[in-house]
Amino acid sequence: MKAAVVFLALACAAAAADADIGATVFRQSCAVGYCHGSGGAAGRAPKMLGRVFDYMYVHKVTSDGIPNTGMPGWKDRLSVVELNAVVAYVVRISGGVVQEGVNTGVLAGKQLPQQLRQSKELFFDAVRAVRCSTCHSLEGIGTPVGPNLASAYDVKLIREGKPATVRKAAIGGDSFPALLVETKDAWTTLYDLSVAPPVLRTVARGDVTWSGGSGWSHAKAIAHYKDGELAKIAAYLAWLSTN
Amino acid sequence: MRPYILLLLTAALAAQDHATRENWPHYGGQHSSWRYSALNQINPSNAKKLIPIWTFQTGDSEGGLQSTPVVDNGVMYVSTAHNWVYALDAATGRQLWRYIFPLPKGFTTFYGPHSRGVVVGHGLVYMGTLDNHVVALDQKTGREVWRVNVEDANQCGCNITAAPQLVKDKVIVGVTGGDSAHRGYIHAFDARTGRLAWRFWTIPGPGEKGNETWAGESWKYGGGSTWMTGSYDPQLNLIYWSVGNPAADFYGRSRKGDNLYTDSMVALDADTGKLKWHFQQIPHDVWDFDTAYENILLDLPVDGKPRKLLVNINKGGFTWVVDRATGEFVSGYPIVKNINWISGVDKQGRLVGRNEPVVGQTKFLCPAIGGGRSWNQASFSPQTGWLYTTAIEWCQDVTSMEEEPREGQVFFGGVFEMRHPKDGPAYGHLDAIDPVTGKVHWTLKNKYPLLASVLTTAGGVLFTGDPEGHFFALDAKTGKKLWSYQTGSGNRGSPIAYSVKGRQFVATPSGWGSALAGLLVQLWPEAERFQPGSAIHAFALPEEGQ
Numbered sequence: 001m002k003a004a005v006v007f008l009a010l011a012c013a014a015a016a017a018d019a020d021i022g023a024t025v026f027r028q029s030c031a032v033g034y035c036h037g038s039g040g041a042a043g044r045a046p047k048m049l050g051r052v053f054d055y056m057y058v059h060k061v062t063s064d065g066i067p068n069t070g071m072p073g074w075k076d077r078l079s080v081v082e083l084n085a086v087v088a089y090v091v092r093i094s095g096g097v098v099q100e101g102v103n104t105g106v107l108a109g110k111q112l113p114q115q116l117r118q119s120k121e122l123f124f125d126a127v128r129a130v131r132c133s134t135c136h137s138l139e140g141i142g143t144p145v146g147p148n149l150a151s152a153y154d155v156k157l158i159r160e161g162k163p164a165t166v167r168k169a170a171i172g173g174d175s176f177p178a179l180l181v182e183t184k185d186a187w188t189t190l191y192d193l194s195v196a197p198p199v200l201r202t203v204a205r206g207d208v209t210w211s212g213g214s215g216w217s218h219a220k221a222i223a224h225y226k227d228g229e230l231a232k233i234a235a236y237l238a239w240l241s242t243n
Numbered sequence: 244m245r246p247y248i249l250l251l252l253t254a255a256l257a258a259q260d261h262a263t264r265e266n267w268p269h270y271g272g273q274h275s276s277w278r279y280s281a282l283n284q285i286n287p288s289n290a291k292k293l294i295p296i297w298t299f300q301t302g303d304s305e306g307g308l309q310s311t312p313v314v315d316n317g318v319m320y321v322s323t324a325h326n327w328v329y330a331l332d333a334a335t336g337r338q339l340w341r342y343i344f345p346l347p348k349g350f351t352t353f354y355g356p357h358s359r360g361v362v363v364g365h366g367l368v369y370m371g372t373l374d375n376h377v378v379a380l381d382q383k384t385g386r387e388v389w390r391v392n393v394e395d396a397n398q399c400g401c402n403i404t405a406a407p408q409l410v411k412d413k414v415i416v417g418v419t420g421g422d423s424a425h426r427g428y429i430h431a432f433d434a435r436t437g438r439l440a441w442r443f444w445t446i447p448g449p450g451e452k453g454n455e456t457w458a459g460e461s462w463k464y465g466g467g468s469t470w471m472t473g474s475y476d477p478q479l480n481l482i483y484w485s486v487g488n489p490a491a492d493f494y495g496r497s498r499k500g501d502n503l504y505t506d507s508m509v510a511l512d513a514d515t516g517k518l519k520w521h522f523q524q525i526p527h528d529v530w531d532f533d534t535a536y537e538n539i540l541l542d543l544p545v546d547g548k549p550r551k552l553l554v555n556i557n558k559g560g561f562t563w564v565v566d567r568a569t570g571e572f573v574s575g576y577p578i579v580k581n582i583n584w585i586s587g588v589d590k591q592g593r594l595v596g597r598n599e600p601v602v603g604q605t606k607f608l609c610p611a612i613g614g615g616r617s618w619n620q621a622s623f624s625p626q627t628g629w630l631y632t633t634a635i636e637w638c639q640d641v642t643s644m645e646e647e648p649r650e651g652q653v654f655f656g657g658v659f660e661m662r663h664p665k666d667g668p669a670y671g672h673l674d675a676i677d678p679v680t681g682k683v684h685w686t687l688k689n690k691y692p693l694l695a696s697v698l699t700t701a702g703g704v705l706f707t708g709d710p711e712g713h714f715f716a717l718d719a720k721t722g723k724k725l726w727s728y729q730t731g732s733g734n735r736g737s738p739i740a741y742s743v744k745g746r747q748f749v750a751t752p753s754g755w756g757s758a759l760a761g762l763l764v765q766l767w768p769e770a771e772r773f774q775p776g777s778a779i780h781a782f783a784l785p786e787e788g789q
Contacts, residue, residue: 027658028646028653029652029653032422034354034758035353038642038658064349065349066351067348067351069351069355070353070355072351072353077652126650127426129442133395133398142398143392192436192437194436195439196439197391197392197393199389199391201389201390201437202387202389
């Protein structure tokens with residue numbers, strides 16, 4: 001009996017905590033600014049109050065967003081607990097019924113271990129004018145100029161990169177380090193690596209000539225990253241390659 | 244004495260030509276952002292004869308059409324909400340080419356899809372994109388020539404929605420993201436190659452002057468977006484940009500300090516991006532009252548002395564006028580009567596009587612977050628010497644709440660609900676004012692906020708539109724309505740004037756949308772039924788025989 005009371009009390013506490021999480025996430029991410037309004041009273045986006053939303057519908061829209069509108073998908077921005085909590089909150093204020101225990105199709109992704117958080121931050125470090133993600137894309141973020149990095153790297157390999165793929169392009173009197181993207185019909189598309197961020201340029205095929213010895217160096221491009229920092233980034237890449 | 248002053252004024256204005264003629268080259272008309280055309284075929288006597296010549300449907304209506312078309316040698320270039328670019332025959336509306344920027348599949352943005360225009364030069368058409376790219380297109384064919392990703396939009400939660408500024412050989416762009424955990428900037432790219440020329444961080448980093456105005460690490464996510472287009476003075480070689488609010492918008496405890504250069508007008512060397520001067524309107528803003536809007540450059544006498552002025556209307560409903568060579572404060576005045584976040588400014592332009600949101604409490608503040616005016620630009624006519632600006636009387640309940648930044652995600656530090664003012668229903672108005680003193684010469688009231696830019700012409704006619712879809716002409720001297728046309732969708736863009744083979748046209752985008760348009764529903768529920776759309780309408784006087 002006592003155990004049952006304790007269990008009930010804990011369950012109630014957990015439900016209350018979820019409700020708090022739902023309200024907080026809604027306030028910070030949904031009610032904000034120009035969107036659904038304080039308590040779901042509506043801004044630019046549809047109001048939530050009194051709409052009697054279907055639980056699965058809210059789950060889908062909240063997870064995936066609505067393309068080409070201001071409604072983003074939240075499944076990559078919120079934890080599963082937060083996502084479920086805010087969906088439940090929205091359904092409740094709309095006057096709908098929260099379906100407990102149904103399979104919503106949203107699965108918890110593998111969480112980045114705490115000790116690798118800083119490693120990931122270094123890769124995407126917005127404080128640096130040039131960061132790894134300026135030229136590499138991981139987890140859907142960054143410009144995919146350079147090679148895919150979802151494999152194990154060590155500090156030396158990160159430092160040196162793969163400079164052989166960078167060549168010298170010349171257009172008129174202007175020569176610069178470049179990566180060939182494609183040549184199609186009369187046009188050549190290349191990344192101009194003169195300065196970061198790289199520029200994707202399309203030029204008439206006959207207007208560009210290629211030669212070796214671009215003078216570009218990956219080590220120079222990332223000189224502001226210390227070896228210790230690169231070691232941390234290598235650990236993040238290693239984790240990604242196995243998860 | 245009076246004719247003498249008028250002569251002085253005329254001479255001062257004649258010395259610099261800020262008016263557009265056949266072409267409409269820049270977002271604000273010319274670099275000084277007057278939105279004034281020297282064309283005079285259409286005047287108060289014949290404006291009632293205006294007829295629609297052509298309409299062009301863009302087909303991209305989600306988000307409406309907030310663009311300012313530009314015109315170069317009889318060709319109009321316009322961008323749509325999802326970064327489609329059209330080149331149109333400006334005399335007939337015939338499509339010459341179309342370019343569709345490849346936004347990532349399923350791309351969404353908190354600020355809503357919109358694009359406020361392109362700029363043309365060096366044989367290229369330049370546009371910023373929702374996913375934070377700058378692209379350059381061949382002016383003749385629309386073929387993409389270069390593209391650069393300024394920063395990943397999924398990481399920064401920011402976009403480029405303003406029309407780029409083209410100064411000599413550089414294309415200069417700002418960024419949204421002032422309500423996100425993001426650090427703002429202005430970038431200049433080589434117009435021909437797309438290579439980065441310079442970057443100006445609107446929030447100084449560690450070791451840089453001004454960083455000390457941010458507590459702890461708050462500078463990293465402090466907002467300071469640059470979401471409208473700059474102006475340029477070729478004689479001083481300075482570009483003028485406005486920097487938006489600090490983030491979190493309504494919660495300031497974690498970013499104690501003045502928070503430079505948010506809510507500031509900044510003057511940058513056009514070649515290097517180096518800061519020449521700044522004037523901060525709102526130190527430590529906790530109201531989301533961006534210094535974001537246009538910088539109108541005027542050469543006018545003040546107290547008998549010719550001055551190079553910069554006029555900037557702030558979202559908080561207050562206007563700051565400064566000397567644009569030095570940043571020295573000249574004058575300030577409100578454009579709305581419903582202001583309670585300050586009681587005014589002192590003789591140096593500093594805020595007096597701050598009325599701040601209180602954490603955990605709800606406070607009634609005016610104007611509302613949408614602004615005492617929205618971003619839709621004012622116009623200056625040298626004929627009358629008056630500035631023509633829209634304004635909005637509305638208020639809000641703000642509840643400030645503690646919040647921690649999450650990179651690239653919205654960072655408001657509170658919530659708000661729109662409210663009518665205490666003394667009556669909210670409404671909009673359009674005013675003809677003295678640009679230095681703010682003295683009102685005439686006012687046109689409107690049931691809803693007027694959210695389209697204003698155009699004035701040497702014919703003495705003013706053009707703008709309303710949320711219900713009316714595009715209309717007024718006598719710039721009296722405010723008397725001369726003509727009106729129902730465009731079929733709310734007006735949220737910017738009208739322009741141009742000519743082709745000697746015939747004057749006036750064109751306007753129509754297409755209801757935008758973040759602010761959505762907020763109207765809180766005060767006017769019927770606004771939910773305002774029709775969306777995305778079209779350009781061109782008007783002219785009938786030709787002989789028509």
